Amino acid sequence: MSTRMATIGLVLAILAGTASAQAPGAAAPTFTINDTAGKPIALADFKGKYVVLEWTNPECPFVQKHYVSKNMQGLQKEWSERGVVWLSINSTNANHSEFKTGPEVANWMRAQGSAQKATLLDSSSATGRAYAAKTTPQMFVIDPAGTVIYNGAIDDKRSTNPADVKGASNYVRAALSEALAGKPVTVASTSPYGCSVKY
Amino acid sequence: MLSFSARHTDSFVERTWRRLTESLVIVVALAWAAVAAAAPVHTPHVEAELLAERTALVPGEPLTVALRLRMAPGWHVYWQNPGDSGVPTTIAWDLPAGITAGPIQWPAPRALPAGPLINYGYEGEVLHLVELAVPASLAAVGTQTLRARVDWLVCKEACIPESVELGLTLPAAASAEANPASATTIAATRRALPRALAGWQASAAGQGTSITLRLAPPTGAGDPGTLRFFPFAERQIEASAPQTLARAGNTYLLTLPVASDLAGPLPRLSGVLTASGTLGEAITAATLDLPLAGHVVPGARPDLATTTPVGTDPPPARADLTLWLAALSALVGGLLLNLMPCVFPVLSIKVLGFATHHDRPSTLHKEAFAYATGVVLTFVALGLALLALRAAGEQLGWGFQLQSPVVVTALAALFFVLALNLSGVFEFGQFAPASLIGLSARRRSLDAFAAGVLAVVVASPCTAPFMGAALGFALAGSAWVTLLVFAALGIGMALPYVLLACFPGWRQHLPRPGAWLGRFKQLLAYPLYATVIWLVWVLGAQTDNDSVVRLLLALLGIGFALWAWRILREGGTRLWAAAIAVALLGVALVAWPLLTGSHEVRVNTPKGTGTAATSDSEWEAFTPTRLAELSGAGRTVFVDFTAAWCVTCQVNKRLVLNDGEIRSAFAHKQVALLRADWTRRDSAITQALTALGRSGVPVYVLYRPGREPLLLPEVLQRQTVLAALAPL
Numbered sequence: 001m002s003t004r005m006a007t008i009g010l011v012l013a014i015l016a017g018t019a020s021a022q023a024p025g026a027a028a029p030t031f032t033i034n035d036t037a038g039k040p041i042a043l044a045d046f047k048g049k050y051v052v053l054e055w056t057n058p059e060c061p062f063v064q065k066h067y068v069s070k071n072m073q074g075l076q077k078e079w080s081e082r083g084v085v086w087l088s089i090n091s092t093n094a095n096h097s098e099f100k101t102g103p104e105v106a107n108w109m110r111a112q113g114s115a116q117k118a119t120l121l122d123s124s125s126a127t128g129r130a131y132a133a134k135t136t137p138q139m140f141v142i143d144p145a146g147t148v149i150y151n152g153a154i155d156d157k158r159s160t161n162p163a164d165v166k167g168a169s170n171y172v173r174a175a176l177s178e179a180l181a182g183k184p185v186t187v188a189s190t191s192p193y194g195c196s197v198k199y
Numbered sequence: 200m201l202s203f204s205a206r207h208t209d210s211f212v213e214r215t216w217r218r219l220t221e222s223l224v225i226v227v228a229l230a231w232a233a234v235a236a237a238a239p240v241h242t243p244h245v246e247a248e249l250l251a252e253r254t255a256l257v258p259g260e261p262l263t264v265a266l267r268l269r270m271a272p273g274w275h276v277y278w279q280n281p282g283d284s285g286v287p288t289t290i291a292w293d294l295p296a297g298i299t300a301g302p303i304q305w306p307a308p309r310a311l312p313a314g315p316l317i318n319y320g321y322e323g324e325v326l327h328l329v330e331l332a333v334p335a336s337l338a339a340v341g342t343q344t345l346r347a348r349v350d351w352l353v354c355k356e357a358c359i360p361e362s363v364e365l366g367l368t369l370p371a372a373a374s375a376e377a378n379p380a381s382a383t384t385i386a387a388t389r390r391a392l393p394r395a396l397a398g399w400q401a402s403a404a405g406q407g408t409s410i411t412l413r414l415a416p417p418t419g420a421g422d423p424g425t426l427r428f429f430p431f432a433e434r435q436i437e438a439s440a441p442q443t444l445a446r447a448g449n450t451y452l453l454t455l456p457v458a459s460d461l462a463g464p465l466p467r468l469s470g471v472l473t474a475s476g477t478l479g480e481a482i483t484a485a486t487l488d489l490p491l492a493g494h495v496v497p498g499a500r501p502d503l504a505t506t507t508p509v510g511t512d513p514p515p516a517r518a519d520l521t522l523w524l525a526a527l528s529a530l531v532g533g534l535l536l537n538l539m540p541c542v543f544p545v546l547s548i549k550v551l552g553f554a555t556h557h558d559r560p561s562t563l564h565k566e567a568f569a570y571a572t573g574v575v576l577t578f579v580a581l582g583l584a585l586l587a588l589r590a591a592g593e594q595l596g597w598g599f600q601l602q603s604p605v606v607v608t609a610l611a612a613l614f615f616v617l618a619l620n621l622s623g624v625f626e627f628g629q630f631a632p633a634s635l636i637g638l639s640a641r642r643r644s645l646d647a648f649a650a651g652v653l654a655v656v657v658a659s660p661c662t663a664p665f666m667g668a669a670l671g672f673a674l675a676g677s678a679w680v681t682l683l684v685f686a687a688l689g690i691g692m693a694l695p696y697v698l699l700a701c702f703p704g705w706r707q708h709l710p711r712p713g714a715w716l717g718r719f720k721q722l723l724a725y726p727l728y729a730t731v732i733w734l735v736w737v738l739g740a741q742t743d744n745d746s747v748v749r750l751l752l753a754l755l756g757i758g759f760a761l762w763a764w765r766i767l768r769e770g771g772t773r774l775w776a777a778a779i780a781v782a783l784l785g786v787a788l789v790a791w792p793l794l795t796g797s798h799e800v801r802v803n804t805p806k807g808t809g810t811a812a813t814s815d816s817e818w819e820a821f822t823p824t825r826l827a828e829l830s831g832a833g834r835t836v837f838v839d840f841t842a843a844w845c846v847t848c849q850v851n852k853r854l855v856l857n858d859g860e861i862r863s864a865f866a867h868k869q870v871a872l873l874r875a876d877w878t879r880r881d882s883a884i885t886q887a888l889t890a891l892g893r894s895g896v897p898v899y900v901l902y903r904p905g906r907e908p909l910l911l912p913e914v915l916q917r918q919t920v921l922a923a924l925a926p927l
């Protein structure tokens with residue numbers, strides 16, 4: 001009996017060790033993924049900078065809400081100008097009906113006038129899984145030390161209506177503003193909302 | 200209407216634009232019609248309408264209305280807590296002055312997988328009840344129109360937000376009657392709404408990354424089957440991580456994984472508990488609101504590697520086997536058990552025995568019946584033992600008996616005795632106690648019964664094809680299902696013997712006895728000796744060198760004792776008797792340490808030290824964490840659930856998995872190979888098997904990124920494996 005308890009304890013310890021890899025305060029999992037042009041981009045390339053990860057899927061109405069309203073592009077531009085690296089990641093599995101090739105995603109982003117550093121194709125979904133990204137959009141903010149300081153929704157209006165962007169409280173802007181001002185992030189974790197990531 | 204079929208020829212922008220305008224078009228086009236006629240509104244994936252329970256609005260009396268949503272097959276809408284993604288349905292009422300609407304009364308949700316994620320929601324048809332308060336001041340004349348703007352997100356592979364305006368015009372009158380069109384369905388929906396769990400004693404305790412719900416049923420309660428807890432709020436319980444159900448005595452223990460993004464302190468646990476069985480008379484869902492003892496911390500990052508998350512969906516949802524199909528599989532499995540290497544030598548002798556009998560049919564029938572009874576009862580007894588141990592909280596499955604070194608030792612001794620018998624060292628008949636030799640016919644029935652028991656015991660190291668799925672089904676079901684499937688196994692195993700007894704014509708096709716029979720018996724001893732070697736190897740994998748030596752010494756003692764017994768029976772001299780007595784004393788001294796020696800089972804460490812796990816370098820030991828890591832890295836993973844005591848597993852390993860072509864195919868496709876060695880008890884492996892709907896080994900699974908795990912047959916063929924790997 002005691003050996004069984006010991007095993008259970010060991011398993012629990014291992015599980016606890018892997019806990020919350022994507023939670024605020026945890027180290028951001030590293031990755032190297034190709035961008036829409038097939039060029040590999042690594043998180044490590046941006047060490048020393050603030051990085052925003054935006055989980056995206058052009059087919060998702062929640063993502064469309066934030067692009068149609070120009071909300072996402074506005075954030076990308078606003079923070080890129082302040083030295084933040086913005087990476088959009090599409091983790092849609094290559095076998096899913098909503099999968100898009102690199103050029104297709106690039107065209108869509110171009111049509112939206114997006115302003116991110118790069119759009120990454122995580123078609124094996126490995127990075128999405130490593131971050132346990134659940135929805136599109138879902139936002140992560142990583143500080144220069146490689147620590148996740150925000151994980152969750154883009155704002156507090158759970159809807160697909162572009163009009164709701166006005167008057168919504170934007171969590172990403174709040175987190176980045178506080179962090180860049182050297183303050184701790186007040187709201188470090190929220191429930192992401194949107195379509196499921198198409199694993 | 201909207202040409203979705205032409206989508207691939209459209210540009211992204213066009214398509215995106217159309218999706219966004221689509222719902223608006225629907226709103227405008229259908230709103231007027233809906234209000235006027237109160238007919239169902241149709242969107243591409245949902246039919247929606249408002250229903251009233253009674254025929255009129257009565258001043259001062261509440262009225263229940265229902266929002267009925269009927270989704271296209273495969274599409275779903277969301278519960279108040281949508282789970283990993285999604286949005287709950289909302290109703291914005293526009294009601295005549297003075298009338299107010301209560302909250303949506305949510306029916307119990309279902310767990311709906313979306314890849315590795317889990318959503319909480321509804322498929323098919325769902326009624327959302329809302330109670331309207333009608334003021335006494337309402338004039339009881341004319342008509343009133345209830346309007347509602349309803350928003351929902353409907354998803355299958357894609358998600359589509361839809362919004363409709365619904366209307367319902369009702370007379371205002373001094374009295375009303377039940378609405379014949381809807382009163383029955385509304386009443387049925389109300390009866391099924393989750394209400395506070397009555398009669399049960401429930402408590403919740405946080406233990407770090409998990410919460411244990413203790414649920415003690417009232418006396419005489421029915422079997423709740425599979426339980427699942429749905430929290431009312433997000434960021435409390437991880438939706439995609441498994442909830443595991445155990446039973447301790449009369450209490451059910453449901454373990455809930457704490458959300459990895461836990462929202463904050465969790466003083467209470469509130470939500471809906473659903474049961475595949477019953478929580479009371481005609482109750483399958485109930486609400487819980489419990490103070491949470493202990494403390495909780497954010498749980499593990501959910502393992503999004505497997506498409507069917509462990510234990511998420513209650514077995515009914517994965518019931519690809521019906522009860523009768525499971526029983527039929529068990530029957531066929533039992534039948535095939537007769538051909539497995541551990542059983543065949545013993546039973547073929549029994550069957551050939553028929554050829555020598557020239558008895559009256561009635562004697563043969565009795566004997567066959569006694570044999571079948573022995574087989575079936577022993578299987579049922581095994582089933583009961585397994586149920587009892589599982590009820591005591593042990594994580595066990597089929598083959599559990601061989602995880603005990605004591606049982607392996609005993610079986611090795613038994614097979615050795617049987618082999619010696621076939622070799623002709625002694626005759627079995629000489630063992631029958633005198634008390635059994637009363638009436639000859641009765642004795643033969645008892646012999647046959649004992650042979651049935653023996654047949655099951657010797658069959659226990661084997662798993663025949665078809666048995667795995669049936670046993671997995673059996674152990675996921677209620678006690679009766681388990682016993683029925685075990686009984687079916689027994690019936691299948693006894694069937695050939697019974698048929699031969701009942702159809703004398705068939706016996707004529709059996710070979711005639713002759714001198715060859717004696718030699719054939721001796722030949723069949725060798726598979727049994729081989730079985731002994733294999734059991735010794737199993738014991739070695741389970742324990743250590745000392746135990747193996749003790750077992751071999753015991754076998755030596757047994758062999759010598761049996762030979763000595765025969766010498767004495769054949770009338771040996773006194774000198775012989777004295778020598779034998781001394782020798783037996785020596786055997787007893789050797790056997791003593793065997794009986795008292797430590798039989799502590801070495802427990803699998805997560806690294807895996809079992810023989811079966813480490814013998815080949817390209818194989819890694821299975822742990823759920825390792826599987827998650829590999830899948831998380833986008834690797835395809837093949838898992839070999841095996842055990843040293845599983846003959847089929849060993850055969851498959853040697854003939855198929857170790858085959859050069861298969862190995863190079865694995866290497867070429869960059870498939871990560873994990874071996875789950877179940878030689879010793881291992882609850883992590885038992886849980887992984889349960890998640891696959893199995894309860895024993897062998898099981899071969901291919902985990903492919905983003906797809907359902909692929910189960911390969913228990914008897915592996917090289918072609919099957921190559922075919923499974925080909926599309927990768």
